[in-house]
Amino acid sequence: MRNELNTETDLASSLPKAQPIRSKRSDVILLNIIGYTFLTLGAVICFLPFVIVLSSSLTEEQTILTEGFQLIPTDFSWKAYRLIFERPGEIVSAYIITIVVTVVGTALSLFLMSMTAYILQRKDFKWRNHIAFYFFFTTLFHGGLVPFYLLVTNYLNLENTIAVQILPITMNVFYIIVMKAFISSGIPKEITESAKIDGAGDFLIYIRLIVPLSKPALASIGLLMALVYWNDWYLPLLFISEDNLVPMQYYLYRTIQNFAGIKNAMYGSGQVVDTTSIPEQSMKMAMTILAAGPIMLVYPFIQRYFVQGMTIGAVKG
Amino acid sequence: MNIQGFWRDFSKYRVMLLMLAPGMLLMFVFAYIPMPGIILAFKNYSYSGGVFGSPWSGLDNFRFFFTSGDAWRVTRNTGLYNIAFIIVNNLLQISVAILMFEITRKWFRKVALTMLFLPYFISWVVVGAIAYNLLNYRFGLLNATLKTFGMQPIDVYNTAEYWPFLLVFIAAWKAVGYGSILYLAAITGIDTEMYEAAEIDGANVWQRIMQITIPCLYPTIIILILLALGNIFRGDFGMFYNLVGDNGLLFGSTDVIDTYVFRSLMLANDIGISAAAGFYQSILGFITVLLANYAVRRYEKDYALF
Numbered sequence: 001m002r003n004e005l006n007t008e009t010d011l012a013s014s015l016p017k018a019q020p021i022r023s024k025r026s027d028v029i030l031l032n033i034i035g036y037t038f039l040t041l042g043a044v045i046c047f048l049p050f051v052i053v054l055s056s057s058l059t060e061e062q063t064i065l066t067e068g069f070q071l072i073p074t075d076f077s078w079k080a081y082r083l084i085f086e087r088p089g090e091i092v093s094a095y096i097i098t099i100v101v102t103v104v105g106t107a108l109s110l111f112l113m114s115m116t117a118y119i120l121q122r123k124d125f126k127w128r129n130h131i132a133f134y135f136f137f138t139t140l141f142h143g144g145l146v147p148f149y150l151l152v153t154n155y156l157n158l159e160n161t162i163a164v165q166i167l168p169i170t171m172n173v174f175y176i177i178v179m180k181a182f183i184s185s186g187i188p189k190e191i192t193e194s195a196k197i198d199g200a201g202d203f204l205i206y207i208r209l210i211v212p213l214s215k216p217a218l219a220s221i222g223l224l225m226a227l228v229y230w231n232d233w234y235l236p237l238l239f240i241s242e243d244n245l246v247p248m249q250y251y252l253y254r255t256i257q258n259f260a261g262i263k264n265a266m267y268g269s270g271q272v273v274d275t276t277s278i279p280e281q282s283m284k285m286a287m288t289i290l291a292a293g294p295i296m297l298v299y300p301f302i303q304r305y306f307v308q309g310m311t312i313g314a315v316k317g
Numbered sequence: 318m319n320i321q322g323f324w325r326d327f328s329k330y331r332v333m334l335l336m337l338a339p340g341m342l343l344m345f346v347f348a349y350i351p352m353p354g355i356i357l358a359f360k361n362y363s364y365s366g367g368v369f370g371s372p373w374s375g376l377d378n379f380r381f382f383f384t385s386g387d388a389w390r391v392t393r394n395t396g397l398y399n400i401a402f403i404i405v406n407n408l409l410q411i412s413v414a415i416l417m418f419e420i421t422r423k424w425f426r427k428v429a430l431t432m433l434f435l436p437y438f439i440s441w442v443v444v445g446a447i448a449y450n451l452l453n454y455r456f457g458l459l460n461a462t463l464k465t466f467g468m469q470p471i472d473v474y475n476t477a478e479y480w481p482f483l484l485v486f487i488a489a490w491k492a493v494g495y496g497s498i499l500y501l502a503a504i505t506g507i508d509t510e511m512y513e514a515a516e517i518d519g520a521n522v523w524q525r526i527m528q529i530t531i532p533c534l535y536p537t538i539i540i541l542i543l544l545a546l547g548n549i550f551r552g553d554f555g556m557f558y559n560l561v562g563d564n565g566l567l568f569g570s571t572d573v574i575d576t577y578v579f580r581s582l583m584l585a586n587d588i589g590i591s592a593a594a595g596f597y598q599s600i601l602g603f604i605t606v607l608l609a610n611y612a613v614r615r616y617e618k619d620y621a622l623f
Contacts, residue, residue, distance in 0.1 A: 027521040035416040036425070042413065043432035046490060049447045050435070052458055056450055068461025069450050116340040119333045126326060131337060136623060138348035141603050144595025145578050146588055147354020148347070150368065156346075168347045171340050202332045231440035234555060238583075253442045256449060257562065281456055288446040292439045299438050300431055310495070311502040 050296065057081070057286035061279030069281070080279050080286035091290065093244055094251040097162070098230060101247055105166040105229040110222050112170060117179035118210050119202075132180075139173050152239060160242045165235050169228060175221050182217040182312055183210060220309025223302055230295060252291040256284055358596035362588040378593035387577065388597065392550070395573040399549040401481070402488045403542060409489050410496030411538065415530055417497065418504045419522065434494030444491065445559030452483075477570040480561070484571065488556065503537040504530060540613060540620045547609030550601045554579060574598045 052071055056064065060075035067074075084091060119125060120132050148168075158164040187210065195205050211218070236250035246254070259280050327334070354368055361374040382388050413433065417426055436444070451458045452473040460470035473479050511529050520528070552573030561571045563584065574594060581591035614621035 025521070027523060031416075031419055031522045035420045039413065039416055039420070039425075039429045039433075042493065043429045046436050046493065047432040049451065053447055053450055064456050068456045068464070069453075069458045070461065071458065112340040112343070115336050119337050122333065125330060125333055127330070131341070133623070134341065135344060138344055140606050141352065142348075142599050143351030143354045144592065144599050145575075146357055146582055146592040146595050147351035147368070149582060150354065150357075150588075151347075151351050154364070154367070167343060171343050176340075203336060206336065227438060231438075231442075233440055233442050249440045249442045252446065253559070256442070256446050284446065285450060288443055288450075292443045295438050296435070299435065303431060303434065306434075307498055310498060 050292075053285050053288050057282055057289050059282055061282050064279075064281045069285075077279075077282070080282035083278065083283060084286055084290070090243065090251070091248075091287075094246055094248045097165075097245060098248040100162060101165045101232070102226050102229040104162075105170065106222055106226045108166065109170045109172070109225045110218055113172065113176050113221070114179055114183075114211065114214060114218060115206055116171070117176050118183055118206050120176070121180045121184040135171070135173050135176060149238060159239050160245055161239075162245065164239045165232065165245075165247065166229070168235060169232070172225065172228075175224065178309070178312055179214070179217055179221060183214060186217070187213045216308065217312060220305045220312065223305050224309050227295070227306075248291050252287050255287045259284065355592070355596045355599060357588065357592035360589070360592075362592070374589065378589040379597075382590055382593045382597070388594070390569070391572050391574045391577045391594070392601075394571065395550050395552045395575075398481070398484060398552065398573065399545070401485045402492075403545045403549075405485055405489050406492050406496055407538065407542060409493055410500050411531075411534065413493060413497040414500035414504055415526055417501055418530070419526070430494065430498070433497060436491045436493075437495045441553075441555035441559040444487065444556070445562075448483075448487070448560055474564060475566050477567050480567055480571050484556070484560065487560065488553070491556075499541070500534065500537065503534055507533045536617060536620075539616060543609045543613045543616070544622075546612075547606040548602070549605055550574065550598055552576065 048071075052069060055071060055073045056069040057080055058076055058078070059070060059073040060077040061079070063070075063073075063075040116135070120128050120135075122128060152158050152164060152168075158167075191209060191213070192205050195209055200208070231249055232247070233249035233253050236245075236247055237253065240246055240250065357368060357371075358378055359373055359375065360368075360371045361377070362368075362371045366372070417430065420426055449457075454460060454470060454472050454474060457473075459473070463470055471479075473483070507530065511533075512525060515525050515529055552575040554573075554575040557571060557573050557576050558579065561567050561576070563580065574597075578591050578594045578598065581587045581594060585591075610622050
């Protein structure tokens with residue numbers, strides 16, 4: 001908000017060419033005051049909670065118990081993180097599961113969705129509309145949670161597997177549509193036509209031409225899918241009960257909901273340590289930072305790919 | 318279509334069909350096989366009998382769901398929350414997008430957008446943890462702040478009345494960046510000649526916004542709202558469950574169909590009631606999606622889903 005004062009003078013030089021230089025006008029000044037105030041306020045509200053959680057995780061437990069969580073730690077302490085990493089077994093296992101699910105899930109998802117999208121946009125494939133509807137119909141009508149749950153647990157027996165954390169959400173109909181639009185409008189037909197004349201089969205065309213030429217769309221949608229897998233906690237909530245298959249987000253969920261259980265898992269039931277001194281509140285916040293941290297660190301660098309992915313869908317879809 | 322022609326096409330397309338097969342199989346297993354399972358709503362499920370062997374129970378499951386008042390409560394909550402989300406989110410996102418567009422300092426736009434977009438990237442579990450940090454009765458930042466000013470602490474997690482506002486606020490907080498980017502993309506697509514002409518005619522900023530930017534956004538706004546209305550009876554389970562959880566004190570104002578279905582299945586183990594509520598939601602959702610699509614088609618054929 002400090003910028004408003006010199007905004008008027010600087011505005012003229014930074015205005016795009018489309019707008020004539022008339023920055024001293026009162027309506028422009030008012031708009032800038034409203035704009036900068038409103039957006040600064042919004043940005044701070046969106047960002048501040050993360051700062052609060054971070055500083056809470058770095059506050060001495062006793063201070064939290066007496067004075068509550070604070071914006072700026074008055075009593076700095078690494079204890080929560082130190083205790084978590086003293087017995088890192090569970091958290092490392094949770095990270096590994098999350099990474100495996102994210103990497104395998106995203107790769108599988110990109111491969112199957114782009115291959116599907118490529119075939120569905122082929123004008124010479126007579127059944128393309130029927131099969132596209134086969135995919136699309138699943139967004140209109142669901143069997144609901146109960147049949148899905150019973151199918152996975154009683155018939156497929158996929159409870160407590162990595163597969164159940166990946167397969168049910170591999171095919172995202174919306175992203176297939178986006179990818180289809182990208183391939184049909186972004187890749188010139190001549191390229192695939194000439195490959196066909198040279199005798200290349202459909203799969204070879206897909207692998208050798210379509211995949212390399214769709215890299216921008218694959219990068220964007222890949223990141224969106226990676227985010228879905230990284231953040232998923234719903235499938236584990238339904239189907240994962242074994243500790244060594246719990247991914248990071250679900251591990252955080254269990255930490256927040258049932259800290260006693262996590263404490264027992266960390267220290268074993270034959271408690272050698274005095275668990276009353278475990279800093280519950282700051283550890284919960286430290287776990288939150290560990291679950292959200294990796295995304296928040298890479299996010300500023302990959303943000304533009306997300307924006308691209310979203311706008312491909314919005315403009316071309 | 319004759320059988321011979323079908324097999325001729327089948328062999329002609331065999332490579333393409335083979336390439337479609339894995340994706341179609343996944344859809345078949347996880348989306349199509351559960352569909353006939355909606356008949357469980359009319360059955361008294363037993364593990365020994367399974368989906369098809371369990372005895373029929375007519376409308377018993379529905380009778381309880383509707384006569385207990387649960388059906389009305391969760392339907393009302395789901396619908397009203399979604400309507401509130403649609404209104405607040407769109408107003409906020411459009412405002413942010415317009416202001417972003419009008420503000421010319423590039424670095425400010427970049428920083429502000431990055432911060433506004435951040436909540437979109439975290440899971441609802443993390444949002445739940447943040448809410449716990451801020452609203453917790455004993456340690457929450459809110460109460461800590463109230464206490465320093467000598468005010469009474471607020472017991473947010475035991476007071477149902479706060480939650481409609483809180484949930485609308487949190488939903489807006491999480492979605493504002495994403496929606497603003499969509500609207501900003503739409504605004505950037507507006508022909509700049511219109512703005513130049515308006516400038517020559519002496520239009521001020523407000524006139525420019527009200528008479529060019531917003532009217533040009535109408536198609537986007539209408540399409541996005543109609544599509545959102547199609548999903549009005551689908552609650553965001555992740556949001557409600559991570560913020561409210563199984564806290565019965567808050568159900569009156571926070572229970573949506575999705576949380577009800579989940580709780581009936583996983584906590585009460587009442588497969589019949591859960592299936593009935595799920596069936597009710599599937600049918601309601603199917604009808605509203607079709608209506609919304611019909612409305613979109615009437616408005617602008619190209620944007621209709623099908």
